Amino acid sequence: MARPLPYMERCRERYGDVFTMRIAQEGTWVFLADPDAVREVFTGDPAVFHAGEANRILRPWLGANSVLLLDEAPHLAQRRLLLPPFHGERMQRYGELMTEIAQRNVESWPVEEPLRLWPQMQAVTLDIIVRTIFGLEEGERMDRLRARLRDGAEMTTAWPTMAAMALLGPDRVGASRAFRTRIEPIDEVVFAEIRRRRGATDLAERDDILSMLLQARHDDGSPMSDQELRDELMTLLIAGHETTATSLAWAVERLLRHPGAMARLRDGDEEYLDAVVKETLRLRPVLPVVVRKLKAPVTIGGWDLPEGATVTPCIHLIHRRADVYPEPARFRPERFLEQPAGTYTWLPFGGGVRRCLGASFAQFEMKAVLRVIAGARRLRPVNPEPEPVRRRAITLTPGRGTEVIASAG
Template identity: 40%
Template sequence: MQLPNLLKTPSILQRLQWVADPIGYMEKAAQQYPDIFTTVLLSSQDPWVFVNHPQAIQEILINDRKKFAALSTKNKILQPLIGDYSVIMLDGDRHKRRRQMVMPSFHGDRMRSYGQIISKITEKVLSQLPTNQPFSARTVMQDISLQVILEAVFGLYQGERCQQLKHLMALMSDLFRSPLTSSFLFFPFLQQDLGAWSPWGKFVRDREQMDKLLYAEIAERREKPNSNGIDILSLLMSARDEEGEPMTDQELRDELMTLLFAGHETTATAMAWALYWTHHQPEVREKLLRELDTLGDNPDPMSIFRLPYLTAVCNETLRIYPVAMLTFARVVQEPVELLGYLLEPETTVVGCMYLVHQRKDLYPEPKQFKPERFLERQFSAYEFIPFGGGSRRCIGEALAQFEMKLVLAKILSGYDLALVDNQPEQPKRRGVTLAPANGVKMVITGRRARQESQLTMAST
């Protein structure tokens, strides 16, 4: 089978490069083959075709299940984290039905109730940080996003189970904090339980403790159902598929693990990057503050969400270093031509979000942080693609964007912060995502009073 632009480096070396330096790996390949290339990351018997041409990605995603199918077998890397029955791990009609059951939790009036939760938690966490003492923005954002998830997903505000879940989630997430420890996901032979003191053994035991907590929460909800609950678990437990069937305990557990991992880790990283860029480029922060100040004191969350420059800042943050680098893989179902290449059935194809966002024909000076580019033109869903696309587009996209905007607005409006040093923050692998290598070290220099808008000042 003739594959498009096959990279010649041996499979094991490609996988090592992919784990240790994913950006370097992708950019080097794209220099040779700008639109499409074939990797042997997993093995020479299972090549993956990387695509970063927007029209080709569109063809892949809109033809999902016809010419290209998303198969859960290609997502096995996530199985140790989220199990076998999450929406991510389902195929075909089962995936469609589950997605329809989960989606209502992230739309409509639910967002308004989550807005109050997000603002309250952000203020609580920031108010507890000492002035003029360095902290890791990535760690603080993870604390905020995890507490948001616990309240929005479980309705848990305090208590022993809430604290245990927070502690265990932090421990389990921390295993994959670096490229070295992320190797456990990419090299399954490393997933050896050699006892509680071994890295994987500790992860397995932490996961077992997490399962006990989740199943205990589910059991209590089964005994005392709350039809008026606005948290996501209540909604999932009351949801029914087309045949009137609810989710099993195992299915609920796997969906909860997906929401916990995907819902707080990725959002925390995006918010840390946003804090970095708005302080690395003071002119961006000042322009954003002028926009925020026009809303007055105690603005409505939806008014914040609709601010154009805040939206542009968040979009540019997600463009320059998208937290997820790739779309979910698709498998060719019938012979199909893509960018002039004939792809045979069983070929694995993946859209490369990072490389799309680095295309100079779409984003001139792509290494520069320029929010204005999102005010100057509209990008299609296949040119700006931080949440994936097609039937596998991120379910939590609306909540993630809402949280990112509200947290950034709350922090910048209420606090004066500064970066600890002016060294550029670089992205590195954290599990299957990109995160700031040094965690974005910052200090709070004081509280900030809202400035009167220029319009008000001019009228006095």
């Protein structure tokens, strides 16, 4: 739990590209660091490879209807309802909003004083996700929702919560009075927004995600229930806030140690900006693994695996393969200008039918925010040494919070 990346690297050195771990409350996990084995998982039968069941640790926060916790037909049905808001053309409309929020935040940074950038990126991505999901303008409702969600994000990523999950399992934690006391205030404001929006007469003219989901229909013509909406909105809020904020903090942390890369970014090279995002997500993935629970015996990479095991394509180890990425520990965005990201060798958003719905949104958002930072401020690191990777619940964050000193652009 304390140093997962060096541990996984030592396991690969000792055992090879496939190795087994046994984890409290989770059972047997089989780690895969070979692209061919990862392809077998991502192209395998979804009735055999259950991602929803494997993600059960998230149930207390997201709820039983979350697309991340469903499998087979229910998963596909819910995924179809969630796809339209992330359509490319519609997503482009959010670009101006993202830029506006980022500019407002960057302009508030103190000049020539130490600043932890990671909390700033959390504030930016929280505002972006709340505005795009709920379509709220600044005001009392926005402030209340933002405050409750910030509290929820802290709870989901706190060490005590992680320790409780490991010791007791998600079902017992989710049923506890302590947990309900923290989650119920968030549910209160989310359900209130759902009820208020159901009564709106301009749903068809709005482009926020909640309004679009209220107009979505299941195959039988029925609308999504309030509980379904709550669970999917919480999924988008939690999955789309903390992860993108951390990736942005890592991008700046890496750029600060590579002044040439930052200078090229300031020149407005859009292709290079895209490569910076991809290289950041390769070298510093926020999540080190994806998981699938086996519902039948399978053979993967020549190994016979039993029903009930969890197969674990290891993002971190795949991204550090020298045969795919020469000098894998080096931050070198140019590699993605020389060759495109591979389907089974670049995995920050998972893959197959379970690939993250918000993958394009997250990359689009990262580019919008980095564009503002590069153009508005000149940054230098407080400490010349690279920041260590710090585990924060299930995510991997900059150990010092990306400490910078900003000067006027």
